[in-house]
Amino acid sequence: MNQSDDVFSIHRRVWELIPWVVNGRASGEELRMVEEHLADCSDCREEHEFQTRLRAAMSAEPRPDTKADGVAAAASLQRLWQRVDGEEEPALPVVRRRASSSFARGLLLAVLIEAVGMVALSAALWTRDSPPPGAPLYRTLSAPAENASRATIRAVLQPTLTLGELQALLERAQLQIVAGPSDAGVYSLAPQPALAVASAQPALAQLRAHPGVRFAEPIDAARQPP
Amino acid sequence: MRAEAVTPPQPGTKAADNDRELALLRLVAQGDRQAFETLYADYYRRLGRFLARLTQRQELIEEAVNDTFWVVWQKSGEFRGDSLVSTWIMGIAYRCTLKTLRRAGGAATEPLVEEYEDTGAPEVHAQQELRDWVGKGLRHLPLEQRTTLELAYYMGHSCEEIGEIMDCSVGTVKARMFHARVKLRNLLPALGGMTGRAKA
Numbered sequence: 299m300n301q302s303d304d305v306f307s308i309h310r311r312v313w314e315l316i317p318w319v320v321n322g323r324a325s326g327e328e329l330r331m332v333e334e335h336l337a338d339c340s341d342c343r344e345e346h347e348f349q350t351r352l353r354a355a356m357s358a359e360p361r362p363d364t365k366a367d368g369v370a371a372a373a374s375l376q377r378l379w380q381r382v383d384g385e386e387e388p389a390l391p392v393v394r395r396r397a398s399s400s401f402a403r404g405l406l407l408a409v410l411i412e413a414v415g416m417v418a419l420s421a422a423l424w425t426r427d428s429p430p431p432g433a434p435l436y437r438t439l440s441a442p443a444e445n446a447s448r449a450t451i452r453a454v455l456q457p458t459l460t461l462g463e464l465q466a467l468l469e470r471a472q473l474q475i476v477a478g479p480s481d482a483g484v485y486s487l488a489p490q491p492a493l494a495v496a497s498a499q500p501a502l503a504q505l506r507a508h509p510g511v512r513f514a515e516p517i518d519a520a521r522q523p524p
Numbered sequence: 525m526r527a528e529a530v531t532p533p534q535p536g537t538k539a540a541d542n543d544r545e546l547a548l549l550r551l552v553a554q555g556d557r558q559a560f561e562t563l564y565a566d567y568y569r570r571l572g573r574f575l576a577r578l579t580q581r582q583e584l585i586e587e588a589v590n591d592t593f594w595v596v597w598q599k600s601g602e603f604r605g606d607s608l609v610s611t612w613i614m615g616i617a618y619r620c621t622l623k624t625l626r627r628a629g630g631a632a633t634e635p636l637v638e639e640y641e642d643t644g645a646p647e648v649h650a651q652q653e654l655r656d657w658v659g660k661g662l663r664h665l666p667l668e669q670r671t672t673l674e675l676a677y678y679m680g681h682s683c684e685e686i687g688e689i690m691d692c693s694v695g696t697v698k699a700r701m702f703h704a705r706v707k708l709r710n711l712l713p714a715l716g717g718m719t720g721r722a723k724a
């Protein structure tokens with residue numbers, strides 16, 4: 299093997315190694331060989347530049363994550379658990395509470411926090427109606443069952459619904475949030491205190507007609523969880 | 525338009541990542557759902573975007589992601605640690621995707637126009653345009669070559685790991701990479717001459 303053969307074989311080896319140098323997976327020895335050769339070979343330098351740009355373009359994220367991505371991930375996980383559990387829940391799969399869907403809950407909470415800000419949410423929704431005497435002004439998201447027992451409607455909101463839209467909708471439907479979101483992102487809604495005897499039906503119709511509500515259903519008092 | 529190196533975290537390519545994933549997988553093998561959900565969250569987005577290079581149909585991507593994690597849930601107890609956890613998961617993902625694409629037929633890999641949200645930030649926008657343009661070039665490559673490139677450049681796997689994932693020899697990985705590179709030099713010549721010489 300003469301010297302030009304040797305140089306050519308190094309060139310070929312280096313050319314082959316370039317992608318693994320670019321993605322950081324070449325060994326230290328390989329990296330040294332490539333760097334040494336790049337100093338002398340403009341073809342390999344150019345190829346190294348090309349592959350570096352190609353990798354940069356390929357690893358750029360297509361778009362920033364949206365709230366919809368978080369909801370899609372949570373919904374997708376939910377479907378997987380249903381499959382794991384061999385459950386058939388075609389009608390309203392998200393209503394069911396699940397012991398360990400902390401990820402789903404986390405995503406939905408993240409969605410809400412991102413949408414309106416936790417402070418704004420707690421201040422504006424939880425305390426905007428004068429609370430019953432003795433009730434705390436601030437409630438955590440896991441509201442006490444006693445409070446939730448007033449609920450007449452369960453609803454899941456679209457992640458795109460803004461705080462302003464939600465407030466307007468609740469105002470119009472004369473509802474307030476009494477619990478939620480649950481692990482599955484379900485809110486429990488109740489008539490505003492002065493209207494406690496009112497039928498849930500008109501409010502239900504308003505919720506269902508709103509594009510920012512994924513679904514809403516009346517809570518059957520007999521089936522209500524304790 | 526300069527392509528700055530954007531390096532998102534690549535699961536499983538570092539020893540610490542693998543230790544963490546291995547610990548999670550051991551818990552999953554004992555039926556720990558929370559550990560499973562953590563693993564799912566780690567992979568969901570990247571796996572989805574990886575698969576988006578193989579098919580443009582969102583419902584097939586979703587199906588393949590959940591098929592993959594269904595197998596992860598079922599087989600976690602059989603993982604012996606012979607490879608990195610990420611290599612094991614990506615191998616499952618590759619097999620599940622091939623199965624899904626076969627079932628869906630030829631239309632599954634037909635190119636569709638990707639939709640992007642215009643975020644208004646110019647540097648983000650340029651980066652997305654570049655990605656889009658490169659993505660169009662990639663679609664001219666056969667599935668195996670595209671997958672090889674994607675595993676190397678998006679997921680950050682080594683040549684040997686890609687061989688394990690795609691169940692082929694290192695020589696085959698190298699050959700696929702070679703052909704993909706030659707083709708892309710012809711498809712995307714402008715990528716080579718965009719900014720002249722690299723700065724030292």
Ligand SMILES: [Zn+2]
Pocket residue numbers: 309310312313335339340341342343
């Ligand atoms: Zn050279």
